[in-house]
Each structure stands twice: as structure tokens, then as C-alpha cells.
Amino acid sequence: MRLDRFLANLPHCSHRQARLLLASGRASVNSKIICDGTHEVRLFDRVELDGEILQAGKPARFFMLNKPVGCVSATSDRQHPTVLDLLHEPDKDQLHIAGRLDFNTTGLLIITNDGLWSRRLTQPSSQLGKTYLVETEDPIDPACVDRFAEGLYFRFENLTTLPAKLELLDSHQARLTLREGRYHQVKRMFGQFNNKVTALHRERMGPLTLDTALTPGRYRTLTAAETAQI
Numbered sequence: 001m002r003l004d005r006f007l008a009n010l011p012h013c014s015h016r017q018a019r020l021l022l023a024s025g026r027a028s029v030n031s032k033i034i035c036d037g038t039h040e041v042r043l044f045d046r047v048e049l050d051g052e053i054l055q056a057g058k059p060a061r062f063f064m065l066n067k068p069v070g071c072v073s074a075t076s077d078r079q080h081p082t083v084l085d086l087l088h089e090p091d092k093d094q095l096h097i098a099g100r101l102d103f104n105t106t107g108l109l110i111i112t113n114d115g116l117w118s119r120r121l122t123q124p125s126s127q128l129g130k131t132y133l134v135e136t137e138d139p140i141d142p143a144c145v146d147r148f149a150e151g152l153y154f155r156f157e158n159l160t161t162l163p164a165k166l167e168l169l170d171s172h173q174a175r176l177t178l179r180e181g182r183y184h185q186v187k188r189m190f191g192q193f194n195n196k197v198t199a200l201h202r203e204r205m206g207p208l209t210l211d212t213a214l215t216p217g218r219y220r221t222l223t224a225a226e227t228a229q230i
């Protein structure tokens with residue numbers, strides 16, 4: 001496929017924007033900056049935009065990990081173990097995390113080398129639901145159900161959160177589905193009700209559900225059927 005068409009296939013990238021990206025030297029193929037939109041991109045070429053890998057030049061790889069407490073959702077960290085330390089795979093430097101979790105949050109984490117695929121999974125405009133099991137220090141105020149559905153104002157970002165679905169499971173436990181991923185969003189939402197989140201576990205991202213056979217720290221490859229859903 002031509003490079004300009006390849007870029008124009010990105011979410012929110014028009015043909016005009018693709019031409020501008022190329023003209024400003026922001027795209028590279030196999031580590032060489034390419035400004036010519038007619039350049040042919042082949043299956044095993046590595047394509048990058050602003051240094052972010054869009055096509056890895058290698059067969060795509062997708063993993064689902066059950067993140068344990070106490071490791072960082074990052075590819076490297078000076079102090080703590082990272083989620084990549086849990087993967088026994090070659091070429092880990094080519095992998096990235098599609099939607100991070102906090103240090104003490106557990107559950108579904110997707111790791112891949114396919115930047116286009118992971119963008120589709122995580123970009124805010126796709127509004128794919130992310131479902132969390134939440135445990136709190138104090139009883140959950142039932143008013144949270146309606147308030148979360150209406151959206152909460154986050155002063156720092158000057159925005160109102162998108163409608164979120166809260167199902168109360170018992171006095172201190174709920175299932176929450178968000179359509180976005182703001183910084184520490186779940187903790188900050190409960191924080192507005194002066195309630196501390198004591199445990200947070202991601203069960204689902206869009207159509208992808210954490211495999212319950214995966215104990216914390218274990219992972220598996222996504223099936224072709226799973227990757228095709230994104």
C-alpha cells in the first residue's frame with residue numbers, strides 16, 4: 001500500500017493530514033524518513049510516526065496478562081519490576097502496553113507490537129467500555145450510580161467525565177464501566193465521594209475479557225478471533 005494511504009487509514013487522519021505529516025518528515029519506513037506519499041509500504045516494513053511504531057515490520061504479536069499488584073505498567077523502571085518482566089518472549093523491546101494500569105491495580109493488560117491495533121483499542125474516540133471491579137474503604141453511596149451516569153467534573157482537566165455505568169454488588173464493592181481512561185479515573189471518581197478505592201481490578205476492555213484461567217502474573221497469546229474483534 002502507498003505510504004500516504006497507509007497514514008490516511010489511521011483513525012482521525014485525513015488524506016490532507018497524511019500529506020502534511022509526510023511533508024513535515026514525521027513518518028519513517030525502516031528507520032528512514034520518507035516524505036514521498038507514493039512510497040510502497042510492504043508487509044514486513046517497519047513504519048513509524050513521530051517515533052511511534054505503526055507497523056512493526058515483524059508478524060504482529062498480542063498478549064493478555066493478568067497484572068499483579070506491585071508491578072509497573074511500563075517497559076522499564078529503575079525501582080520496580082515491570083509487566084514486561086513477566087513476559088518470557090523474544091524481542092520485548094518491540095512491545096508496548098495498550099492502556100496502562102496503576103501500580104496496585106490488577107487485571108487485564110494488553111501488550112502488543114501492533115501500534116495501529118492498540119490505537120483502535122485505546123483511542124478515546126472509540127469509547128470502548130473498560131470494566132473494573134472496585135472495592136472501597138467505606139460503604140458506597142448509592143447516589144454514585146446516578147452521579148457517575150451524569151458525569152463528574154474534573155477540575156484539573158476542566159472536563160466532565162463521560163457517562164459511566166456503576167453496578168453496586170454489595171456495600172463496599174461495585175462494577176464500574178468507563179468509556180474513557182483519564183489519569184487515576186476510578187480513584188478520583190470515588191474520591192469525589194470521599195471514599196478510598198482499596199482494590200481495583202480490570203476485567204474487560206471492549207470485547208476482550210480477562211481469561212479467568214490466568215492467575216496474577218500469568219499471560220497468554222490472544223486468539224485470532226480476539227484480535228479480529230478490534
Ligand code: URA
Nearest residue numbers: 102105184185186187
Ligand atoms: N483508574 C484508576 O484509578 N486506576 C487504574 O489503574 C485504572 C483506572
